[in-house]
Amino acid sequence: MILTLTRSRPFNVILFLFLVFTLTRCKDKLPPGDPDNGGLFLPRGFEAVVVVDSLRGRARQLAVNDNGDIYVKSRFSKPDARNVVLRDTNGDGKADSIKEFGSYEKERTYGTAMRVHKGYLYLSSELTVYRYKLTPGKMVPEDSIETIVIDDHEHGSHEHIAKPICFDNNGHIYVPFGAPSNSCQIMNRTPQNPGQDPCPQLDLHGGVWRFDENKPRQTQKDGIKFATGIRSVVAMEWNPMDDNLYLVMHGRDDLLRLWPNLYSPWQSAVLPAEEFLKVTEGADFGWPYCYYDQLKEKKVLSPEYGGNGDSIGRCDQFQKPLMGFPGHWAPNDLYFYKGNQYPERYKQGAFIAFHGSTNRAPYPQSGYIIVFVPFKDNKPTGQWEVFADGFAGVDPVVDVSDAVYRPMGIAEGPDGSLYISDTEKGKIWRILYKGDKDKFGTEDLADMEKRKSASNIRNPDPVNDNLDKGKAVGGQKIYETYCATCHQKNGKGASGRFPPLINTEWVNGDKKRLIGIVLNGMEGNLEVNGETFVNAMPQHSFLSDEDVAKTLTYIRQNFGNKASAVETDEVTAVRKKLPKK
Numbered sequence: 001m002i003l004t005l006t007r008s009r010p011f012n013v014i015l016f017l018f019l020v021f022t023l024t025r026c027k028d029k030l031p032p033g034d035p036d037n038g039g040l041f042l043p044r045g046f047e048a049v050v051v052v053d054s055l056r057g058r059a060r061q062l063a064v065n066d067n068g069d070i071y072v073k074s075r076f077s078k079p080d081a082r083n084v085v086l087r088d089t090n091g092d093g094k095a096d097s098i099k100e101f102g103s104y105e106k107e108r109t110y111g112t113a114m115r116v117h118k119g120y121l122y123l124s125s126e127l128t129v130y131r132y133k134l135t136p137g138k139m140v141p142e143d144s145i146e147t148i149v150i151d152d153h154e155h156g157s158h159e160h161i162a163k164p165i166c167f168d169n170n171g172h173i174y175v176p177f178g179a180p181s182n183s184c185q186i187m188n189r190t191p192q193n194p195g196q197d198p199c200p201q202l203d204l205h206g207g208v209w210r211f212d213e214n215k216p217r218q219t220q221k222d223g224i225k226f227a228t229g230i231r232s233v234v235a236m237e238w239n240p241m242d243d244n245l246y247l248v249m250h251g252r253d254d255l256l257r258l259w260p261n262l263y264s265p266w267q268s269a270v271l272p273a274e275e276f277l278k279v280t281e282g283a284d285f286g287w288p289y290c291y292y293d294q295l296k297e298k299k300v301l302s303p304e305y306g307g308n309g310d311s312i313g314r315c316d317q318f319q320k321p322l323m324g325f326p327g328h329w330a331p332n333d334l335y336f337y338k339g340n341q342y343p344e345r346y347k348q349g350a351f352i353a354f355h356g357s358t359n360r361a362p363y364p365q366s367g368y369i370i371v372f373v374p375f376k377d378n379k380p381t382g383q384w385e386v387f388a389d390g391f392a393g394v395d396p397v398v399d400v401s402d403a404v405y406r407p408m409g410i411a412e413g414p415d416g417s418l419y420i421s422d423t424e425k426g427k428i429w430r431i432l433y434k435g436d437k438d439k440f441g442t443e444d445l446a447d448m449e450k451r452k453s454a455s456n457i458r459n460p461d462p463v464n465d466n467l468d469k470g471k472a473v474g475g476q477k478i479y480e481t482y483c484a485t486c487h488q489k490n491g492k493g494a495s496g497r498f499p500p501l502i503n504t505e506w507v508n509g510d511k512k513r514l515i516g517i518v519l520n521g522m523e524g525n526l527e528v529n530g531e532t533f534v535n536a537m538p539q540h541s542f543l544s545d546e547d548v549a550k551t552l553t554y555i556r557q558n559f560g561n562k563a564s565a566v567e568t569d570e571v572t573a574v575r576k577k578l579p580k581k
Contacts, residue, residue: 030341030415030432031093038429039405040390041451044444045343045435048388049093051419055084055426056100061114061164061333061409062421062428063121068414069139070095073111073123075423075496076531079103082111083123085139086428093430101140104130112162112234114409117213122173124163126534127151129175149175149211152219153204159536160205160232166245168238173213174245176233177220179206183252183304184288189521189538191258195304199288202228206287208236208245208279229285229318230277235334241348242378245279248331248352249321252291252302253359254538257482259303265481266462267309269360270295273324274331276352276373276380286318294324295459322380326459328357329367333409336375339416342433343440349375351387351418353407356400356456358494359485362468363460364396368403370410370420386448386457388431391422396455398467399488401495424495475554478547482540483555491559497535499528501555508556508563515566515574518548541578545571 033047040048057074064070070086077083081100089096113124121132121141129149132141155161160178167173181188184199199206207230209223232250239246256268263271273294277285290299290313299315301307325331333353337346349372356368370388374381393404400406409421418431435444452458455465463469467489468480480489486498493500501507506528507514521539525532540548549568556563 029091030417030434031088031091031430033432033434037390038427039393040388040429040431041448042388042431043448045433045440046431047434048429048431051088051093051428051430052086052095052098053425053427055098055428057081057084058423058426059084059408059421059428060111060423062411062419063114063116064411064413064419065116065134066414067137070411070419070428071114071116071121071123072421072426072428073114073409074100075111075426077102082125083114087139095428097139099140102145104145113165114411115165115167117167122148122165124165126161126163127155129163129165129173147217148173148213148215149218149223151177153177155180160250162232162234164234164236166236166238167213168245169240169243171213172210174208174210174226174236174238175223176208176230176236176247177205178230178232179287181288182254183258183302185304187539188536189254189258191260191542193258193304195288195302197289197305201288206230208233208247226281227279227283227285229283229287230279231287235331235352237334237336237350239336239348239378240338241336241375244378246334246336246350247277247279248325248334249275249277249285249287250330251275251327252288253328254485255303257485257538262303262309264462265362265466266460269327269363270459271327273321273327274329274354275321276323276325276350277319277321283319285321286315289313290315290318292321292324294326297324323373323384325352325354325371325384326366328359330355330357332407335410335412335418337412337416337418339412341416343435343437345374345440346372348378349373350380351410352384353410353420355408355423356392356397356403356406358400358488358498360460361484361489362466362480364398364455364465364467365400365403366397366456366460368392368397368406368456370407385445386451388420388429389448389451389454389457392456396465396467399490399492401488401490401492475550475552476558478543478551479554482543483551486535486537491555493533495531496533499526499531499533502559502561504528508561511552511564511566511570512574514552514556515548515571518543518552519571519575519578541575545569545575 037048038050057077060073062072072084080103082102086095087097115122133143185193207228210226211223236247251272255263272291301313332355352371354367357365372387391405405422408423411419420429491501522537548571549566552566
């Protein structure tokens, strides 16, 4: 017999109470949030619980399996523990079973992807995409690892070689090959140096390639170039709602250092945009010839190709972004919400993890937040919103090392909770919604809108927010103009990317070697105080001998260093021995 709501009033009341009870029980199954939400600021009705306070290898991206197991790509790890799996066995939201695993081919410094897809755990280092077959009920994969895509290029430059991944609905995996330079200059990151035209790097880099998700040991020649003109990608996702690829591109940098005649420190801090792109096959987004100015809302010609910060030139032929975010925020993950736990306005919208800037000096560092972009009919409906803030823990963030946490990865659990990972301590949050979904509205976002006035989110005031206003002179001023964007004002650098200048023989040791590095630049892996750094140190031969001496003296006698001064004639002697260019 089929029961209907028209049967009787008592029956209707009983059924109504049963439904209310069931929905309440479903909500009650969510664990309680931490009293302080793990330090996070969230829209009204949301709570956060800290799943794990820290992981030994810290964390990059993460993925959540159908049973709730959390897989994390370690940021730094031993050869036999490059990945971590977490399990909550009692439902309190806290991981009480933690296991490390992963012994496979030698990888670079850190992982750049973690996805569960069709029963497999896909993950990547900077140069290789792997996968494990998952065994139902087992935390650690029991099958041997497979290599799916290999970046087999020679990597003289270590820029932009991350390997994020995503999948379409037709058996393909998408992998970017980032540009091996900032802006395809003839001499990379050299002031006043023109760009190569056409840029030869676009043949095999600066784009996204499509591969077979099941074919082992593919190299780039086995794939198909899907889109080009894309400088650097870490945040990438396939949106099943409109069956399209989306990504958030890291914009170029060094506008002030490379073109001080065209850009002010303020312009170099806030420009260019981190571009949110909808990527269709064959699309070209214009790197290195153009960049997007989010303040003017237009693509403009790069200075390496004759631009002056305003001219458009050839840039009208390239595709525009959906929107532009403030410069240097470092978009490192993108996720389209598919669950039912959150209010309806979050359905199909995009969450973006901004890892936070390193190179906004002399202004406060910025980002360090989770942003939400509402979507309707497969298009953004308006401006972006602050969804989660509080990661940095300080205001202002003067140097990147001041930030207590930096958000990195986003993943959705089977119940619609979002999980966020942090790179600095290896902390993981689970964000839950406990309010009334039907009543959620703009008033519940009011406090988050106010947070846009914080120094890590707002556009800085050109005068009042300049942290060097009336302070730096001599070698300190030169350092903070040309060096602090990487090594930071406090000399601590940025872990894994830019080495510290504190208590190291590279700074306090042989002066000739140190002068040579400044004049010549340096590429390749560099080990400092037991940590490996992967990046390119640009040459600074454009500085006068006197300026080099002042800067190195400042470095060798500050940040706790107590080495001898560098004299101008010592720089002159090293410069004379440089090969003529």
